[in-house]
Amino acid sequence: MEINIQKSSDVVLCAIIGEININNSPDLRKAFDKFISENEKKVVVDFSEVPYVDSSGLATLIEMFQRLKKIDGHLKLSHLDQKVKNIFEITKLNKLFEIYDLKEKAIEDFND
Amino acid sequence: MEILKILPSRLDIVPDFLSEIVSYLKQNQLEEQKIFEIKLCLEEALVNAIKHGNKLDEELSVSARIRIERNLVEIDVEDQGDGFDPKKLEDPTSEENLCKLGGRGVFLIKEQMDKVEFLDGGCRLKMIKFLKKENL
Numbered sequence: 001m002e003i004n005i006q007k008s009s010d011v012v013l014c015a016i017i018g019e020i021n022i023n024n025s026p027d028l029r030k031a032f033d034k035f036i037s038e039n040e041k042k043v044v045v046d047f048s049e050v051p052y053v054d055s056s057g058l059a060t061l062i063e064m065f066q067r068l069k070k071i072d073g074h075l076k077l078s079h080l081d082q083k084v085k086n087i088f089e090i091t092k093l094n095k096l097f098e099i100y101d102l103k104e105k106a107i108e109d110f111n112d
Numbered sequence: 113m114e115i116l117k118i119l120p121s122r123l124d125i126v127p128d129f130l131s132e133i134v135s136y137l138k139q140n141q142l143e144e145q146k147i148f149e150i151k152l153c154l155e156e157a158l159v160n161a162i163k164h165g166n167k168l169d170e171e172l173s174v175s176a177r178i179r180i181e182r183n184l185v186e187i188d189v190e191d192q193g194d195g196f197d198p199k200k201l202e203d204p205t206s207e208e209n210l211c212k213l214g215g216r217g218v219f220l221i222k223e224q225m226d227k228v229e230f231l232d233g234g235c236r237l238k239m240i241k242f243l244k245k246e247n248l
Contacts (some may be wrong), residue, residue: 004186022123022159050222052148055220059213066211083148090223094206 003031007040011110013103015046020057028057032064041073044106047054053087065096078103105108113180115142118173121166121191126158133178140180142243144204147189149224150185150241155191156217157237165191184232185241195233 001019078100100106143229172192227240
C-alpha cells in the first residue's frame, strides 16, 4: 500500500494505492497520526485505487473519524470501488462517513 | 480441488496465503465479486483464529482447508484456542456499536457467505459460498 498526500489550501487529500489489510492498516494509522499532530482538520481519503478493505481497515478509518471529530475536524471518503462500497453499506458505515463519488466534490464541499 | 495448510499464528503470513488462494480461485474462473467476498471472509476468519483464538501464540497453529468445487467453495478454519460463544457477539450495525473499532469480522463473514457454522466451541469455523444461484 502506498499513501500519497497532497494539500490544497486547508484540505488534505490522502490517496491510498493498494489494498488495506491487517498488515498495512498500521501504516495508514501512522499517516493519520501525522495529520492529527499537524492539526489538520479537513481530510479527504481517496479510494479510487483501493481494490480491497478488511475490518481492520474499517477500524482504522473509524478511529480517524473519531479523532478528527474530537478536534472539530472532518473526514470525507471519495471514489470507492463498488465492491468496497458494498462493505461500507453492509456494515452501515456509509451512515457514519460522508462518501463522495469524486474527490473534487469532497474538496469543494470542504471549501464551501 | 482441496488445499490444506497448517499455518503459524502470525498475522504477517496472512496476505501471502490469501494471494495463493485467490490465484486458485482465479484459475477456477470465479467471478471477481465472489473472489472478493471469499478472500475477505477467509482473511477475517484467519485473523480471528490467529489473534483472538490462538492469541498470537506462535506455539499454536491454525489449520485452513479450502475446497473448491464446480458449485461451491467450502472453507474450514480451526484454531487451538479456548473458543468463544458466537451468540454473544453484538450487532456492529446498531447505532450504539457503529463507532466501535472491532466486532465486524464475524458479521462480514455471516453477511458474505451462504452458510456459516461455528463448531467445537467456536474453535472451528466452517463456511460455504455457493457459486451458482440454484444452490442458494
